[in-house]
Structure formats: C-alpha cells, structure tokens
C-alpha cells in the first residue's frame with residue numbers, strides 16, 4: 001500500500017459486524033500506528049479478572065454498553081502511552097456522544113487533533129447474518145442472535161449519532177463496507193487518500 005495516506009489519528013466507526021477488526025488489521029500495518037480497540041481491552045480485562053473486567057462482563061455478554069466512565073478511562077490511559085503519540089486507530093471508541101466529547105477533550109490535552117472518522121457503511125441485515133456465521137466459528141459469548149440484534153439496536157440509538165457529530169466537524173469519511181475484504185480495503189485506501 002502506498003505511504004501516501006497522511007492521516008494517522010483515526011476513529012473507525014461502523015455497526016457490529018461491519019468488518020472493523022479485519023480492516024483495522026490491514027490499516028495499522030500500512031500506517032504503522034497502534035490499534036486501540038476498547039472491545040479487545042475489555043475482553044482482556046475480563047479474561048484477567050481485573051475489577052474492570054468483573055464489572056464489564058455481564059454488560060458485554062448482554063450486548064449493552066459498558067459505562068462511559070470505564071471506557072473513557074481505559075481509552076484515555078491507552079492513548080496517553082508513548083506509542084500513540086504519532087497516531088492511532090481507534091476501534092470501538094467512541095461509541096456514545098459523551099465518549100466523543102471526552103475524546104475531544106483528551107486529544108486537546110495531549111495537544112493533537114483527530115484527522116478523521118472513517119465510517120464503514122453496511123446493510124443491517126447483512127451484518128446480522130455475518131455475525132451469526134462468526135458466532136458459529138468463534139463462539140464469542142456476545143454472539144448469539146438475541147444479543148446481536150440488541151447490539152444493533154444499541155448502535156443505532158447510541159453510536160449512529162456520531163456520524164452527525166463528525167460530519168458537522170468536517171471529519172467524516174464514509175466507505176462502503178459491503179463486498180470482499182479486498183474490495184472494502186481498496187475503498188478505504190482511496191477514501192483516506194482523497
């Protein structure tokens with residue numbers, strides 16, 4: 001991939017099952033920036049049995065959102081680490097307007113600015129089917145039909161408003177997330193370069 005992508009502080013947005021994790025892996029490799037996934041960090045906390053993990057587990061398993069206070073705390077700590085100074089790919093954060101506000105304040109404190117919010121657009125029913133398939137393969141505790149539909153509802157209610165938040169700040173870049181991994185990856189590269 002070309003080194004022409006100048007953007008290095010990126011929020012990756014999209015509903016559950018949009019392929020954020022897959023595309024994030026390719027992007028961080030191309031851009032040489034750390035992948036900051038609050039979902040991964042929370043799952044690690046659950047596995048390690050930390051106080052945050054103990055608090056978060058039931059909430060995550062039911063498809064609801066972990067409290068803003070907790071995720072703002074863990075995201076803030078992670079973004080303050082040295083390797084995030086030159087850039088980061090945020091995945092799964094922010095997920096609410098309160099988190100988006102907190103992120104603005106945090107970046108302000110760190111003296112940097114977000115380059116863009118890259119939003120993957122997909123059809124809801126198609127991603128529900130994708131997630132059901134992943135549930136069979138990976139057996140993640142929050143991947144059953146009821147929880148998947150709940151995560152979709154929570155996304156529409158809490159997270160979709162971020163499209164307007166970043167759109168209003170001229171930071172929104174949308175990329176069609178339907179198609180093969182390669183097709184979507186190519187669209188992302190193009191939209192980040194334009």
Ligand code: ADP
Pocket residue numbers: 015016017020038039040042059060061063064065066067068071091092093094095096099142151
């Ligand atoms: P998905 O597979 O839906 O993209 P993630 O792996 O990003 O989900 O996160 C899994 C779960 O962790 C979420 O359903 C939610 O309970 C919790 N979580 C992750 N990030 C956040 C956040 N920023 N705010 C609140 N809860 C979060």
